[in-house]
Amino acid sequence: MKALHKLIEERVKPNFTGDGKLKRFWVVFDSLETFLFTPGHTTSKGVHVRDGIDLKRTMFLVIVAMLPALLFGTWNIGHQYYLSLGDITTADAWSAMFLDKILVGAIKVVPLIVVSYATGLGIEFIIAGINGHSINEGFLVSGMLIPLIMPVDVPLWMVAVATAFAVMIAKEVFGGTGMNILNVALTARAFLFFAYPKQMSGEIWIHNVMGSKAAGTLQMADGYTGATALGQLANTVGQPVNGEVSAGVMSMFADGGMFSFMNCFIGTIPGSVAETSALAALIGAALLIWTGIGSWRIISSFIVGGLVMGVIFNALGLNAYMTIGPVHQVVMGGFMFGAVFMATDPVSAAQTNTGKWVYGFLGGLFSIMIRVFNPAYPEGVMMAILFMNVMAPTIDHYVIEGNIRRREKRMTQAAIA
Amino acid sequence: MGFQDVHLPRKSARTRNMPAPVKTRKGLDIRLKGGAHGEPHGLTAPERSSIHPTDFHGLIPRMSAKAGTEIQAGGVLFTDKKHPSIKFVSAVSGTVQEPVRGEKRRILRVDVLAGGDGAVKHSALAPETASAEEVRSAMLERGFWPMLRQRPFDVMPSPESQPRDIFVSGFDSAPLAPLAGQVLAGRMDAFRAGLSFLNALLNGGKVQLGVRAGDGTFDGVSEAEITAFDGPHPAGNVGVQIHHVRPMNKGQEVWTVGMQDVANIGEGLTSGEFVAKRTVALTGSRSQPALLQTTIGTPVSHLTADRVLMEDTRIISGNALTGSLRGEDGALGFFDQQVTCLPEGDEPLFFLTKGWLGLGFDKFSASRSFPTWLMPKGKEYDLNTNNNGEERAFVVSGQYDAVFPLDIFPVQLIKSIMVGDIDRMEKLGIYEVAPEDFALCEYVCTSKIAVQDIVRKGLDQMIEEFA
Numbered sequence: 001m002k003a004l005h006k007l008i009e010e011r012v013k014p015n016f017t018g019d020g021k022l023k024r025f026w027v028v029f030d031s032l033e034t035f036l037f038t039p040g041h042t043t044s045k046g047v048h049v050r051d052g053i054d055l056k057r058t059m060f061l062v063i064v065a066m067l068p069a070l071l072f073g074t075w076n077i078g079h080q081y082y083l084s085l086g087d088i089t090t091a092d093a094w095s096a097m098f099l100d101k102i103l104v105g106a107i108k109v110v111p112l113i114v115v116s117y118a119t120g121l122g123i124e125f126i127i128a129g130i131n132g133h134s135i136n137e138g139f140l141v142s143g144m145l146i147p148l149i150m151p152v153d154v155p156l157w158m159v160a161v162a163t164a165f166a167v168m169i170a171k172e173v174f175g176g177t178g179m180n181i182l183n184v185a186l187t188a189r190a191f192l193f194f195a196y197p198k199q200m201s202g203e204i205w206i207h208n209v210m211g212s213k214a215a216g217t218l219q220m221a222d223g224y225t226g227a228t229a230l231g232q233l234a235n236t237v238g239q240p241v242n243g244e245v246s247a248g249v250m251s252m253f254a255d256g257g258m259f260s261f262m263n264c265f266i267g268t269i270p271g272s273v274a275e276t277s278a279l280a281a282l283i284g285a286a287l288l289i290w291t292g293i294g295s296w297r298i299i300s301s302f303i304v305g306g307l308v309m310g311v312i313f314n315a316l317g318l319n320a321y322m323t324i325g326p327v328h329q330v331v332m333g334g335f336m337f338g339a340v341f342m343a344t345d346p347v348s349a350a351q352t353n354t355g356k357w358v359y360g361f362l363g364g365l366f367s368i369m370i371r372v373f374n375p376a377y378p379e380g381v382m383m384a385i386l387f388m389n390v391m392a393p394t395i396d397h398y399v400i401e402g403n404i405r406r407r408e409k410r411m412t413q414a415a416i417a
Numbered sequence: 418m419g420f421q422d423v424h425l426p427r428k429s430a431r432t433r434n435m436p437a438p439v440k441t442r443k444g445l446d447i448r449l450k451g452g453a454h455g456e457p458h459g460l461t462a463p464e465r466s467s468i469h470p471t472d473f474h475g476l477i478p479r480m481s482a483k484a485g486t487e488i489q490a491g492g493v494l495f496t497d498k499k500h501p502s503i504k505f506v507s508a509v510s511g512t513v514q515e516p517v518r519g520e521k522r523r524i525l526r527v528d529v530l531a532g533g534d535g536a537v538k539h540s541a542l543a544p545e546t547a548s549a550e551e552v553r554s555a556m557l558e559r560g561f562w563p564m565l566r567q568r569p570f571d572v573m574p575s576p577e578s579q580p581r582d583i584f585v586s587g588f589d590s591a592p593l594a595p596l597a598g599q600v601l602a603g604r605m606d607a608f609r610a611g612l613s614f615l616n617a618l619l620n621g622g623k624v625q626l627g628v629r630a631g632d633g634t635f636d637g638v639s640e641a642e643i644t645a646f647d648g649p650h651p652a653g654n655v656g657v658q659i660h661h662v663r664p665m666n667k668g669q670e671v672w673t674v675g676m677q678d679v680a681n682i683g684e685g686l687t688s689g690e691f692v693a694k695r696t697v698a699l700t701g702s703r704s705q706p707a708l709l710q711t712t713i714g715t716p717v718s719h720l721t722a723d724r725v726l727m728e729d730t731r732i733i734s735g736n737a738l739t740g741s742l743r744g745e746d747g748a749l750g751f752f753d754q755q756v757t758c759l760p761e762g763d764e765p766l767f768f769l770t771k772g773w774l775g776l777g778f779d780k781f782s783a784s785r786s787f788p789t790w791l792m793p794k795g796k797e798y799d800l801n802t803n804n805n806g807e808e809r810a811f812v813v814s815g816q817y818d819a820v821f822p823l824d825i826f827p828v829q830l831i832k833s834i835m836v837g838d839i840d841r842m843e844k845l846g847i848y849e850v851a852p853e854d855f856a857l858c859e860y861v862c863t864s865k866i867a868v869q870d871i872v873r874k875g876l877d878q879m880i881e882e883f884a
Contacts, residue, residue, distance in 0.1 A: 049800040060774060411667055
């Protein structure tokens with residue numbers, strides 16, 4: 001490897017420094033070089049030895065934690081597609097048409113990932129070049145998260161616009177990695193939700209449903225629908241609990257129905273690219289909690305908050321939606337994905353340990369509350385987390401005030417003594 | 418976050434005069450290769466002795482002795498410009514050298530080339546009967562005052578101030594630090610005399626001594642109030658001990674003294690001469706570890722001679738977390754009791770092998786993303802000085818708190834220093850801390866931030882504000 005480094009230093013680097021022709025692309029070269037080689041910089045002031053952990057390794061592990069969700073999502077896209085065409089039914093084995101499903105999934109997912117990274121990194125490179133500092137690793141994770149929460153058939157240009165908006169307004173304007181108030185990936189999603197509401201609702205969750213409908217080739221299996229679980233449930237709001245509409249929707253959520261607990265937990269239901277599987281999110285959570293990168297306080301309190309809200313709604317029982325059991329509530333939709341990958345973003349979450357409990361709990365609580373109360377926002381997790389992002393500094397403020405008061409009390413006690 | 422990780426000793430639990438130890442959970446013991454064991458052995462007298470005015474933060478020295486003149490051991494080299502009654506004396510007899518200066522003619526080091534003999538002799542004091550004024554003026558006059566440090570701000574106390582307490586830490590928990598039993602071997606009488614003299618300064622109070630739970634070195638010492646501590650580094654830091662025994666606040670002043678200097682004060686005031694003994698642990702993977710008995714200010718080369726591989730090695734006066742870099746012609750720092758010799762890590766690391774994506778068996782990490790947690794407890798690491806990443810903004814949270822056993826929010830305090838918010842710094846506890854308390858935070862930092870430097874600047878800002 002020394003030979004490789006020497007080659008880079010002697011042959012490639014001069015093009016980017018001094019009088020090199022590619023000097024304006026120094027940022028690109030620098031980030032690639034530091035990607036390949038941790039520089040031989042030694043400690044200068046302060047400690048003489050440093051922990052081996054750095055931001056690149058941390059971000060890499062978050063991406064690894066997202067892989068189960070990504071891989072399952074890729075399979076699921078194909079699965080839902082063939083279900084919608086009637087080529088398979090829910091009674092078939094999961095491995096039926098396995099390669100076809102993966103292929104369809106990959107064809108949808110890979111362009112999303114490419115567009116997200118290209119747009120985001122492109123903007124970051126430009127801004128880093130203008131400001132004269134090096135690229136930070138923060139976008140490695142956001143760039144992977146954005147495609148995972150997009151609807152399957154979202155036009156690529158929309159993803160690009162949303163990513164550009166999120167990187168510029170939610171991140172760079174505040175100072176880049178480590179300075180953002182809002183979760184960057186969720187900002188991209190929220191941007192699309194508010195800017196293109198028509199395109200973000202309806203039957204865009206399964207590949208090509210709308211196209212097949214238009215062409216007349218749609219062959220949905222019985223009991224199958226193109227809307228998501230939450231979209232269906234939103235229809236019961238305002239309806240009497242035991243009325244016909246509600247009964248029809250609720251039958252889908254019983255065991256054996258399309259949105260049964262098991263289906264929602266494993267994730268074989270329509271939804272955004274990778275957020276349907278609670279199981280995959282939990283596998284990711286295990287890795288994040290074990291390595292200490294994801295806060296176990298936030299994840300656990302988020303889930304508990306959601307469960308508590310579910311119990312409260314069960315007690316209220318004002319419509320059929322509220323009768324869904326709490327555990328079923330939390331595995332539906334993007335709740336688990338949000339709990340594990342979105343709420344735990346360390347920069348936008350609360351930063352004190354006590355604050356994390358409150359932040360997570362309220363986030364989970366509001367997610368379920370927003371979902372059920374407002375049919376216009378079927379997915380409450382996004383809103384709840386963005387709201388808690390804004391509230392996180394306030395939560396931390398009060399925790400720190402507690403510390404300050406303790407100190408003042410010690411001072412007055414010492415003065416009296 | 419509160420005092421949940423602390424069990425304060427209950428008076429009723431005293432058995433055999435040892436209260437239950439204070440347990441601290443937060444911290445990290447970094448296990449480096451090259452610890453010094455065995456018996457200490459004496460070195461020959463060094464060929465020169467040095468004092469670095471930079472070891473006394475904020476000190477502006479005014480030279481008393483002229484370069485080229487002869488001086489006796491105990492003779493005054495320079496004084497503090499702000500407090501001329503504080504004398505800095507020479508540890509050896511010999512010839513005063515031209516001071517080593519840095520930018521803006523700042524004095525970095527004053528050397529005395531050893532030669533000749535004789536020592537300045539003052540009257541002897543008795544530990545049991547010395548009065549506060551006698552001890553104070555003796556320490557100022559005879560060169561022992563610089564051995565004191567005060568909190569807040571971790572600087573030398575002014576001659577007129579009266580402390581609320583004096584704290585001595587009886588163990589050093591830093592990586593590769595020597596044990597109390599090793600450095601105080603044969604000096605317990607002098608140590609106890611030193612405690613008595615310090616007690617005199619407290620007008621009826623007693624010095625607070627923090628010891629490692631289970632360490633028998635200080636059994637029978639009745640001149641101090643002893644608290645046992647049980648926990649990982651930085652339990653040995655005097656700041657942590659103050660916080661758990663009698664926390665400090667705005668308007669209060671606490672003095673701290675190193676345990677070897679307590680013995681020096683004891684021996685020096687009873688004999689009337691300036692005593693500046695140091696047992697130094699030569700440590701680190703590039704050295705043949707040894708315990709060496711010498712004096713303060715001894716040249717590094719005297720300690721490392723024939724015992725250290727010098728090529729591509731960093732010589733540190735002090736420990737790997739808080740020590741100062743010394744060149745081959747450098748000297749031991751005033752307060753340091755170890756020298757750490759580490760390999761320089763100036764080679765670039767390929768990401769898949771030794772870099773950020775490698776397995777990392779050779780790295781010691783607080784994070785479980787490295788295999789450190791799998792290794793047996795006794796495994797020692799040969800760490801080098803590579804920065805292991807570039808400096809970034811704060812991203813990860815909760816990292817500093819895990820190694821910071823005080824009821825202070827470290828990241829918020831550091832951020833308030835960075836923006837210069839004096840009010841907030843006060844409220845968040847700047848009066849209690851010294852940069853060394855943040856050394857572990859700097860070690861574990863994912864974003865490679867220069868934490869100790871920031872804290873030092875914050876303390877300096879506070880000093881200026883209230884000067």
